[in-house]
Amino acid sequence: MLPALAHVDQWIFDLDNTLYPASCDLFGLIDQRMTDYVSRRAGLDREAAYALQKSYFREHGTTLSGMMAHYGVDPHEFLADVHAIEMDVLAEDRRLVEAIGRLPGRKLVFTNGDAPYARKVLERLGLSESFEAIHDIHACAYQPKPHPASYASLLASLNVDPTRALFAEDMARNLAPAKAIGMATLWVDNGSEQVGDGHGADFIDYRTNGLASWLEDILGTDA
Secondary structure (H helix, E strand, O other): OOHHHOOOOEEEEOOOOOOOOHHHOHHHHHHHHHHHHHHHHHOOOHHHHHHHHHHHHHHHOOHHHHHHHHHOOOHHHHHHHHOOOOOOOOOOOHHHHHHHHHOOOEEEEEOOOOHHHHHHHHHHHOOOOOOOEEEOOOOOOOOOOOOHHHHHHHHHHHOOOHHHEEEEEOOHHHHHHHHHOOOEEEEEOOOOOOOOOOOOOOOOOEEEOOHHHHHHHHHOOOO
């Protein structure tokens, strides 16, 4: 193990565009369904619905939070609808499966999506047995990353010690609250960032454009 990370025994991973490459554009399919949902619920054409959807993302952290606040949508209904996508673009990543398997201690998923969707993604990636728990948007009481309350709920629900944890995430802004509570941070810089970026940010400890290769580097040889 890389000496600077020898204290880490709690490894926390975002899901989308972190555990699989952003080039898969799985979120692009979800994004289209979100626009359709917002269009139907708000009575807007797709162009106006897309603009509203993105404004909610910027202001509330997720489109869901904005739709709950302004339209009173049911979160279970919303998530079931927008996650009803094909996942053919995802495939098992043996390098990542093996690297995560070698990490010492606990492995957790922390996502602004929901657990049923996360489990489908993990199954496609060959990671179904790799994680102890999934902390999802329901567990966060619909306060998404980067809201500090979502991180507090993660610590409380799963008994995480932030001073012994590393958080890996593709959205740089979601790393700032993790760093503030004592976590080491890894920015998976793969082009998915939608709000600002993390270049030069002091809340980012490590940066990579490939999670599997970074994990292999910090773990060293298996000999």
